[in-house]
Each structure stands twice: as structure tokens, then as C-alpha cells.
Amino acid sequence: MEASDTLDRQSESELYFPPESIQQNANAQEYDKLHAFSVQDPEAYWGERAEEFSWYKKWDKVLDDSNKPFFKWFVGGKVNIVHNALDRHLTTYHRNKIALIWEGEPGDTRTFSYFALHREVSKFSNVLRSMGVKKGDIVTIYLPRIPEQVIAMLACAKIGAIHSVVYGGFSVEALAERIQDAQSKVLITADGGWLRGKIVELKMIADEAIARQGTIEHVIVVKRTGQEIYMEAGRDYWFEDLINLPVANGLNAPTEVMDAEDPLFILYTSGTTGRPKGILHTHGGYMVYTATTLKNVFDIKDEDRWWCAADPGWITGHSYIVYAPLLVGATSFMYEGAPNYPYPNRWWRMIENYGISILYTAPTAIRGLMRFGDSWVKRHDLSSLRLLGSVGEPINPEAWKWYHTVVGGERCPIMDTWWQTETGGFMISPLPITPLKPGSATKPFFGIDADVVDEEGNPVKAGEEGYLVIKKPWPGMLRTIYGDPDRYKEQYWSKYGNMYQAGDSARKDEDGYIWVIGRIDDVIKVSGYRLGTAEVESALVSHNAVSEAAAIGLPHELKGNAIHAYVILKAGQERTEGLEEELRNHVGHEMGPIAKPDQITIVDSLPKTRSGKIMRRLLKARAMGLPEGDISTLEQ
Numbered sequence: 001m002e003a004s005d006t007l008d009r010q011s012e013s014e015l016y017f018p019p020e021s022i023q024q025n026a027n028a029q030e031y032d033k034l035h036a037f038s039v040q041d042p043e044a045y046w047g048e049r050a051e052e053f054s055w056y057k058k059w060d061k062v063l064d065d066s067n068k069p070f071f072k073w074f075v076g077g078k079v080n081i082v083h084n085a086l087d088r089h090l091t092t093y094h095r096n097k098i099a100l101i102w103e104g105e106p107g108d109t110r111t112f113s114y115f116a117l118h119r120e121v122s123k124f125s126n127v128l129r130s131m132g133v134k135k136g137d138i139v140t141i142y143l144p145r146i147p148e149q150v151i152a153m154l155a156c157a158k159i160g161a162i163h164s165v166v167y168g169g170f171s172v173e174a175l176a177e178r179i180q181d182a183q184s185k186v187l188i189t190a191d192g193g194w195l196r197g198k199i200v201e202l203k204m205i206a207d208e209a210i211a212r213q214g215t216i217e218h219v220i221v222v223k224r225t226g227q228e229i230y231m232e233a234g235r236d237y238w239f240e241d242l243i244n245l246p247v248a249n250g251l252n253a254p255t256e257v258m259d260a261e262d263p264l265f266i267l268y269t270s271g272t273t274g275r276p277k278g279i280l281h282t283h284g285g286y287m288v289y290t291a292t293t294l295k296n297v298f299d300i301k302d303e304d305r306w307w308c309a310a311d312p313g314w315i316t317g318h319s320y321i322v323y324a325p326l327l328v329g330a331t332s333f334m335y336e337g338a339p340n341y342p343y344p345n346r347w348w349r350m351i352e353n354y355g356i357s358i359l360y361t362a363p364t365a366i367r368g369l370m371r372f373g374d375s376w377v378k379r380h381d382l383s384s385l386r387l388l389g390s391v392g393e394p395i396n397p398e399a400w401k402w403y404h405t406v407v408g409g410e411r412c413p414i415m416d417t418w419w420q421t422e423t424g425g426f427m428i429s430p431l432p433i434t435p436l437k438p439g440s441a442t443k444p445f446f447g448i449d450a451d452v453v454d455e456e457g458n459p460v461k462a463g464e465e466g467y468l469v470i471k472k473p474w475p476g477m478l479r480t481i482y483g484d485p486d487r488y489k490e491q492y493w494s495k496y497g498n499m500y501q502a503g504d505s506a507r508k509d510e511d512g513y514i515w516v517i518g519r520i521d522d523v524i525k526v527s528g529y530r531l532g533t534a535e536v537e538s539a540l541v542s543h544n545a546v547s548e549a550a551a552i553g554l555p556h557e558l559k560g561n562a563i564h565a566y567v568i569l570k571a572g573q574e575r576t577e578g579l580e581e582e583l584r585n586h587v588g589h590e591m592g593p594i595a596k597p598d599q600i601t602i603v604d605s606l607p608k609t610r611s612g613k614i615m616r617r618l619l620k621a622r623a624m625g626l627p628e629g630d631i632s633t634l635e636q
């Protein structure tokens with residue numbers, strides 16, 4: 001809720017109109033008319049969109065809702081997302097178009113045409129096949145932001161294997177837990193990655209994670225840094241050696257024919273309680289949804305150079321670095337490292353250098369770069385930019401205006417896209433024809449019936465806060481939580497029965513614009529990254545000094561939210577000098593640097609309900625000096 005405090009309601013009446021030249025040529029036109037049609041008859045709308053792809057066999061039915069909430073899309077259709085992302089481009093002029101331009105943090109660059117990317121993916125898919133990986137197997141990918149991350153994901157999908165990408169910023173326990181849940185036998189990692197001039201020790205972390213669980217049989221290691229690392233004979237293989245084997249050769253690696261509803265990937269994300277959930281997406285619906293949203297929201301044209309500055313390890317990267325740009329035949333840019341390395345102009349220099357025309361990033365990055373002042377931006381020619389985007393958390397009007405004025409030269413509309421790991425693609429977002437209000441994600445995308453409702457599921461009045469829900473299924477939606485369909489039902493569909501509950505609070509203004517406020521559950525958005533209080537707490541209690549822990553998110557100027565943790569020490573445990581710092585580092589080691597609490601407070605007790613649940617809401621109210629609210633359930 002804290003974000004609402006920073007949202008300036010004045011901006012509700014402030015309108016920014018995209019330039020005429022952009023509006024007139026936009027891929028999307030006539031929002032009201034098309035949106036009304038698309039929600040009245042989603043099957044017709046999505047059926048038409050699906051026609052734009054190449055299917056081995058067409059679907060029999062667009063939507064099967066006979067077993068709610070286990071919806072199925074394009075039932076009976078045969079397809080493979082990689083066939084549409086790569087194979088089909090080889091017979092068009094896209095064959096020689098640049099698919100991916102990549103720059104490493106040290107400044108090295110690589111460029112792949114569609115032909116070249118297809119070749120590399122084919123080679124690696126042959127390697128995976130020869131290792132015995134087959135349709136339905138889950139492969140875990142733990143890589144830095146390098147082209148092999150994209151290649152590995154596409155190679156899995158090509159042969160019908162399911163990828164489970166673990167963000168390279170996660171650490172030992174986070175990785176071990178995800179491998180364990182997926183029961184992966186193959187792990188793809190690297191000897192390290194570059195971040196702020198230092199090496200992230202991915203292989204060392206991977207070795208420790210593998211030792212904690214027993215499923216991994218083969219590890220494929222990409223050489224990125226060239227540093228000496230431990231390689232276990234019979235288990236670990238260099239990626240470079242494998243793709244040069246004769247077995248990898250040949251461009252005609254067959255693309256597996258998949259059912260539209262066959263799983264494409266699982267991606268773990270933090271939920272309300274307990275361990276991370278494996279969000280499952282499929283080949284058919286996800287393909288149609290991600291491509292349609294990218295094409296309309298970011299208006300991708302052949303001559304664009306698209307930069308989604310996320311990491312493929314999160315949903316933003318899955319959908320809008322890897323799949324959607326290739327599906328629409330775009331040229332993407334990808335960068336390995338930190339935005340301010342070696343200087344705060346790194347991003348601006350790259351935009352100028354590569355002629356980036358669309359930049360999509362998170363408010364936290366914008367705020368971080370804004371902090372260095374305008375001069376770093378202004379020394380670069382950013383006139384190639386025509387559209388900007390934001391994702392991951394509400395964007396505060398101040399950051400919006402800086403992004404719009406200083407980065408976008410007042411000519412680039414900002415697409416503030418609200419969506420989630422679960423939704424596959426953009427759900428609420430402007431189009432390049434939408435009048436903008438700084439801080440609002442504006443209106444639902446085509447086919448999306450979004451609303452703000454009260455406890456009973458009735459729409460709230462304009463301006464009132466309520467729960468954000470989606471009233472109709474859409475093709476990009478998650479199909480289940482891997483291995484836990486009951487949790488899927490409970491988490492997303494139990495509150496109202498027939499509406500998807502997003503877990504966010506929001507309000508709608510008089511003009512029907514939606515203002516997302518923030519999470520209403522125990523998820524904390526730190527620098528746009530989604531973390532669960534439960535994960536931070538379990539990392540803390542895995543330290544031998546700690547008996548109990550509670551984590552909360554408190555507003556933070558740059559990160560949006562920062563983690564604060566309260567811990568109770570085990571009986572007899574001394575409160576030694578530097579223990580707080582040791583605990584912070586322990587969380588960093590187990591979960592990754594992003595989960596490190598900003599502050600740890602050692603306490604004697606934690607506020608709990610009579611049934612023993614920690615009242616994080618109360619901890620937060622106390623920390624912020626706010627009223628404690630209803631404390632009738634508090635155990636006194």
C-alpha cells in the first residue's frame with residue numbers, strides 16, 4: 001500500500017498525448033471499439049490473432065472452459081513457439097535481419113542474424129538431445145545475461161523440453177530449491193558473469209546447490225570469464241566443447257511438434273506463503289499473447305531496435321527479451337551488466353551507439369540513473385528513441401516526468417505496463433494512442449476484462465481502493481502451479497470463484513484509468529524484483545543463531561521497498577558484535593544479494609495472532625509510525 005502515499009493524485013488530471021506522428025502510424029488503432037469487441041468475444045479476437053502464426057495443425061477450439069479454472073487455449077492445435085520465433089523467419093527477408101545485438105559489461109559485443117541464432121539454437125538442441133534430454137524433461141538454466149541464455153532457452157523449447165530459468169542473481173538455497181522442485185537432471189550454467197567489474201561466481205554457487213540436492217546428472221558450463229573453475233569429471237562439460245562435437249552439427253535439427261497446451265517453461269516466483277511456486281506457461285497461448293501484446297503496446301516495426309533491459313531470468317525477460325521480439329521478427333538489444341558501470345552514462349552511450357528506438361525498463365532503474373543528474377544523459381544523442389516503457393512496480397510521477405523529459409526529450413510516450421509472472425504478458429497498459437497519466441498503467445489490453453472490486457467481488461466506486469481482478473481468461477495466463485494444481489486454484493481463483501485475483505490493490509479513476517497501488521500479500525517488491533517474506537525468513541532461520549524471523553518491506557526512495565527483518569535469537573545465543581551484518585550476509589549467500597535485508601533488528605518477541613501467525617502488517621505499521629489498525633487478533 002505504501003506506494004499510494006507517493007502517488008500524487010494531482011497527476012490524475014494531467015494528460016500527456018503521444019505525438020500525432022506516433023499515433024497515426026501506430027499498430028494499434030481504435031482502442032475503445034476493439035477493446036469492447038475483444039472482451040465481448042475473446043474467442044473471435046484471439047482466434048484472429050492466432051491466425052497470424054504458423055501452426056502444424058490448426059486448433060479445434062479457441063478456448064475450452066469446461067474445467068474452470070483450468071482453462072485451455074487453442075485446443076487440438078499443433079505448434080512450437082520456436083518454429084514461429086526462428087524457423088519460419090528463415091524463408092523470409094528476416095533470414096538476414098539482426099535478431100540480437102549483445103554487449104557484455106567489459107565492452108565485448110556479439111551480433112546474431114535470425115539465420116545465425118537459428119543455427120546456434122539448432123546446434124545446442126542437438127547437444128541436449130544427444131544427452132538424452134527429451135520432450136517434457138525440465139532443464140534448469142542458471143546463466144548470466146549472455147546470448148547463451150537465450151540460446152539455451154530456445155534450444156529447450158525446440159526439442160519440447162521445459163526450461164526452468166533461475167535468475168543469475170539468486171544464490172545457493174534459491175537455486176537448490178528450484179532444482180529440487182523441478183527434479184531437473186540437467187543444469188546449464190557458466191564459469192561466471194560480469195557485474196560491476198567483478199565476477200559473479202555462478203559455478204561455485206551451482207556446485208554448492210547441487211551438493212544440497214540429488215537430481216542433477218549433467219552440468220553444461222558456458223565459458224564467459226575464462227577464470228579457473230572446478231569441473232567434475234563425468235558430470236560437468238564445457239558448452240563450447242559440446243557444440244563443436246559432430247553430433248551438434250547440421251542445421252536441420254528437427255523442431256518438436258507440440259500440442260498448443262504442452263508446457264513451454266516453468267518460472268518460479270514468490271507467493272503468499274512458503275516456497276516459490278513454479279508458474280507454468282504453454283507453447284500456444286503464451287506465443288499468441290506475448291507477440292500480440294508486444295506488437296501493439298510497443299508498436300514494433302521492422303526498423304526498430306528494441307531494448308528490454310530486464311534479465312531473461314525473470315518473466316519480463318522471458319516474454320520480452322526472448323520470445324515476443326523473435327516472434328514478431330524484431331531486432332533486440334541485450335546488455336550483460338550494471339547500468340552505471342563503468343560510468344553512469346553506460347545506458348545512454350549504448351542507446352546512442354546502437355540507435356535504440358524503444359527502451360523498456362523498471363522504475364527502480366530510472367530512479368537510480370536519475371540520481372546521477374541530467375548531465376550524464378544530455379551528453380548523448382538519444383534522438384533515436386521513440387517510445388519508452390516501465391514495468392515491475394508503480395512509477396512515481398517524479399520518475400515518470402524525468403524519464404519523459406530528460407530521457408525521452410518530451411516526444412516519447414511512456415508505456416507503463418502492469419502484469420505479472422502469472423499473466424505471461426502485458427495486461428494493463430497504454431497503447432501509443434492512449435493519453436497518458438503519469439503513474440497510471442491506464443487501461444486493460446485487448447481481450448482483458450480488468451476491474452477493481454471489494455471483498456464481495458463488487459466493483460468499487462471511482463477513486464476507491466479495492467482488489468485488482470481479471471474477469472475472463474486470456475491466452476497468456478498461467479495454466480497451473482507446477483506439481484500443485486490445488487495451490488493454483490486456491491491462490492488465484494478461491495476468493496471470488498470466477499475471477500482471477502492478482503494480489504494487488506488498485507483504484508480506478510473517473511476516466512476508467514487504473515492505478516495499481518501494490519501487493520496486498522506477503523510479497524515484497526525490492527527494486528522491482530519479487531521476493532517473498534517467507535523466503536527471506538527461512539534464509540534467516542537457517543542460520544544457527546536464529547530461532548524466529550519476520551521480514552517486511554518498508555518504502556525506499558530508490559528500491560521502491562527495502563527489506564527489514566526482525567529476528568529472535570536462539571536461547572543462550574549471545575548478541576555478538578557484528579551479528580546483524582553476519583545475518584545479512586547469510587541471507588545474501590542463501591538467497592542472493594537482492595534479498596539482503598537493509599536492516600536487521602534483534603528482538604525478544606514478535607507480534608503474533610492467537611493462532612501463532614506473525615502479524616507483519618503490525619510490524620510495518622509500527623516501523624512506519626502509522627496507526628496499528630485492527631489488533632483484536634493480537635496475542636497479548
Ligand code: PRX
Nearest residue numbers: 391392393394416417418419420421516530
Ligand atoms: O505488484 C505488481 C507489480 O509487480 C507484480 C508482479 O511481479 P512479477 O511477477 O515479478 O512480474 C513483474 C514484471 C511483469 C504485480 O503484482 N507490478 C508489475 N508491473 C507494475 C506493477 N505495479 C505497478 N505498475 C506496474 N506497471
